Amino acid sequence: AQSVAQPEDQVNVAEGNPLTVKCTYSVSGNPYLFWYVQYPNRGLQFLLKYITGDNLVKGSYGFEAEFNKSQTSFHLKKPSALVSDSALYFCAVRDINGYNFNKFYFGSGTKLNVKP
């Protein structure tokens, strides 16, 4: 079955330190990969995506993500965390092949807490 895993419910990091939010997926073929951020009482906002090409993709607010095909992972990273980065982060995968090509699969979300 197609699935996306975010193994950490919560990640705590001090402001100024690097952060990583992990995502692994089990979706056949070469799916499209996304990260979204959700602030309290708001909708999900698109951060970045991997379609093809360079394994390191850059997105909004200084975030980047590293695609690793062999490990089927797409970890979100930022070199220096800000308190304002505190939010809920979702990894998503879009199946672009076969019967399920229009479906998105979401991880369960990781709450990022950045402490001053």
Next chain:
Amino acid sequence: NAGVTQTPKFRVLKTGQSMTLLCAQDMNHEYMYWYRQDPGMGLRLIHYSVGEGTTAKGEVPDGYNVSRLKKQNFLLGLESAAPSQTSVYFCASSYSVRGGENTGELFFGEGSRLTVL
């Protein structure tokens, strides 16, 4: 350019009442989706549509109906609300990825918070 707009933003219903959530997008997207978000359960797909006049079931369709009479609108209906349908509902839309040009990220509305008493 409003993006994806959901109405209403908040609603309180009594068990057994009916209601409709409206989603409107102005980006000419082919695909539209309804999700619900519950604590600890992430996003779950209720129904989706790949084009005007077509709808399909997601992973949690029971108790909901949808219609897509116009390309820009996707309606989610609750015929007889139950407390288990208390949730935050999100509409999203995207382009098709076929054709190679659009990379098909989802655009979300701000959510509709529904409480069923």
